[in-house]
Amino acid sequence: MKAMRKKIMLLIALIVGCAAGGVWLFTHSARFGALPQGEHLERLTRSPRYVDGEFRNELPTPILTEEKNMIATYAEFLFSRPEGLTPPAPVPAVRADLKALDPNEDVLVWLGHSSFYLQLQGRRILIDPVLSAYASPVPFSTRAFSGSTPYAPDDLPDIDVLLISHDHWDHLDYATLTALRPRIGAVVCGLGVGAHLRRWGFAEERIREGDWGDAVAFGALTVHVTPARHYSGRTLTRNKNLWAGFVLESPQRRLFFSGDSGYGPHFAELGRRFGSFDLVMLDCGQYDRRWGLIHMMPEETAQAAQDLHAATLLPAHAGKFAIAYHPWDDPYRRIEAASRDKGYRLLMPRIGEPLSLDDPIPRPGVWWKTGGKSAGHATP
Numbered sequence: 139m140k141a142m143r144k145k146i147m148l149l150i151a152l153i154v155g156c157a158a159g160g161v162w163l164f165t166h167s168a169r170f171g172a173l174p175q176g177e178h179l180e181r182l183t184r185s186p187r188y189v190d191g192e193f194r195n196e197l198p199t200p201i202l203t204e205e206k207n208m209i210a211t212y213a214e215f216l217f218s219r220p221e222g223l224t225p226p227a228p229v230p231a232v233r234a235d236l237k238a239l240d241p242n243e244d245v246l247v248w249l250g251h252s253s254f255y256l257q258l259q260g261r262r263i264l265i266d267p268v269l270s271a272y273a274s275p276v277p278f279s280t281r282a283f284s285g286s287t288p289y290a291p292d293d294l295p296d297i298d299v300l301l302i303s304h305d306h307w308d309h310l311d312y313a314t315l316t317a318l319r320p321r322i323g324a325v326v327c328g329l330g331v332g333a334h335l336r337r338w339g340f341a342e343e344r345i346r347e348g349d350w351g352d353a354v355a356f357g358a359l360t361v362h363v364t365p366a367r368h369y370s371g372r373t374l375t376r377n378k379n380l381w382a383g384f385v386l387e388s389p390q391r392r393l394f395f396s397g398d399s400g401y402g403p404h405f406a407e408l409g410r411r412f413g414s415f416d417l418v419m420l421d422c423g424q425y426d427r428r429w430g431l432i433h434m435m436p437e438e439t440a441q442a443a444q445d446l447h448a449a450t451l452l453p454a455h456a457g458k459f460a461i462a463y464h465p466w467d468d469p470y471r472r473i474e475a476a477s478r479d480k481g482y483r484l485l486m487p488r489i490g491e492p493l494s495l496d497d498p499i500p501r502p503g504v505w506w507k508t509g510g511k512s513a514g515h516a517t518p
Contacts, residue, residue: 169312171334182329192377222465228285232490237295244495250458259359259388261298266309273308286458288490291317302327303397304381330379366399391416400431401438405445414447423456423469436472452485470506
């Protein structure tokens with residue numbers, strides 16, 4: 139009996155050891171990226187935002203505002219998903235010939251969620267591109283809505299400047315970036331994010347890591363790295379690289395991309411610093427009261443647009459993935475209501491629809507009301 143018990147215990151230990159080894163190998167695969175090391179780590183430790191081995195927000199910003207740990211929150215999301223998280227029909231999208239666009243025309247194309255293709259001051263710019271069918275380490279999780287991925291990496295022209303706001307899976311996509319890597323000229327990202335790119339084969343001289351307040355010039359186009367209120371990490375290791383937003387400034391116009399961000403005084407500070415913005419692309423989805431400090435509710439998005447003195451607001455971080463408990467179209471219904479009688483124009487184009495920045499008016503129709511109605515759940 140003792141010999142049998144010993145064999146069983148050895149078998150259990152072997153199974154547990156193999157499982158642990160498999161998890162270690164998986165989480166150390168290339169798609170998870172890398173953490174800063176050596177001279178790159180030394181550089182980011184000089185940032186005033188790097189304290190006690192991690193980056194911090196300007197204001198205290200816990201990821202969760204309720205007494206529940208992250209693993210329990212993830213489990214709840216996976217196993218108790220309410221109705222209405224995904225559209226009842228394919229998302230209406232446009233598939234244009236992006237390579238045929240006049241490179242001298244200032245153009246905006248929303249690629250879904252927080253991904254954008256821009257042409258500005260003769261430069262082709264790509265922001266947080268996720269052209270995969272899912273935004274997670276595994277293909278069965280965080281699947282893109284049906285119809286929401288009209289473009290593949292091969293459909294994009296050569297890119298002059300890639301902007302990466304932070305390293306979460308729905309903003310930094312291994313498959314998309316490795317496919318585009320030979321055709322990307324330069325990358326601008328927050329401190330430490332370049333470690334992922336270097337592991338994925340990007341040459342050192344192409345990566346420009348910046349702290350909040352830094353700027354990188356590309357001829358007459360300047361990219362400013364700006365504060366955001368969020369966090370970083372592709373595993374349970376958090377905040378080893380810096381999250382950010384970006385101001386894109388040319389002689390003709392000024393744009394702002396918030397990246398993922400909760401509401402905070404940084405929006406008003408940017409409004410005072412830059413005066414006004416022709417177009418702002420702001421966080422407006424995947425929100426919940428339980429993580430209310432790291433993502434904005436639509437009403438906060440509307441206030442942020444006012445703080446920035448924006449002429450036009452394009453709500454982002456919605457329309458492609460369900461990473462929160464709200465109905466998929468809740469961000470659009472609420473931002474539409476919150477934007478009434480505001481001093482800015484609300485812009486909600488279809489995914490893939492090229493718009494001239496001289497007059498960014500999408501085709502008539504409200505795409506997010508097409509193909510069925512929301513389940514109508516109250517937002518948490």
